[in-house]
Amino acid sequence: MFDDIIEGAVPAHLVLEEPEVVAFLDVYPVFDGHTLVVPRLHYGTLAETPPDLLAPLMAAGRRVAAAQREALGAQGNFFALNEVVSQSVPHVHLHVVPRRQGDGLRGFLWPRHSYADDAAASAVARALRGALASGESELTR
Numbered sequence: 031m032f033d034d035i036i037e038g039a040v041p042a043h044l045v046l047e048e049p050e051v052v053a054f055l056d057v058y059p060v061f062d063g064h065t066l067v068v069p070r071l072h073y074g075t076l077a078e079t080p081p082d083l084l085a086p087l088m089a090a091g092r093r094v095a096a097a098q099r100e101a102l103g104a105q106g107n108f109f110a111l112n113e114v115v116s117q118s119v120p121h122v123h124l125h126v127v128p129r130r131q132g133d134g135l136r137g138f139l140w141p142r143h144s145y146a147d148d149a150a151a152s153a154v155a156r157a158l159r160g161a162l163a164s165g166e167s168e169l170t171r
């Protein structure tokens with residue numbers, strides 16, 4: 031499924047495209063702007079992912095997190111890498127979730143919702159792309 035997105039066969043709200051990783055909105059976000067950072071090459075789990083891909087993966091996650099703070103007013107971020115159990119897609123992916131004080135996120139209950147419509151998701155993705163492209167926040171560089 032992620033491979034179809036990476037190849038462009040299935041549409042997604044892309045946030046970041048880099049040589050080794052891509053990032054796009056999770057269709058069932060915990061909070062709006064919840065982004066998945068994914069290696070372009072298929073590896074099922076972190077254990078199967080070559081070590082030299084981990085730095086680009088985390089660096090992209092860090093940049094996306096900065097963009098969530100810059101573009102969406104997030105006060106912080108939650109990073110997660112769910113493996114095998116409850117791993118909905120067997121292609122390693124880093125969740126980057128924007129957080130605010132009192133947002134109600136508890137443990138790993140992960141209440142999820144849908145975007146109101148495609149336009150709402152497009153607007154969020156556009157805001158994140160803009161923040162990443164502008165490089166104005168210190169960690170987007």
Ligand SMILES: [Zn+2]
Nearest residue numbers: 032033072121
């Ligand atoms: Zn894959």
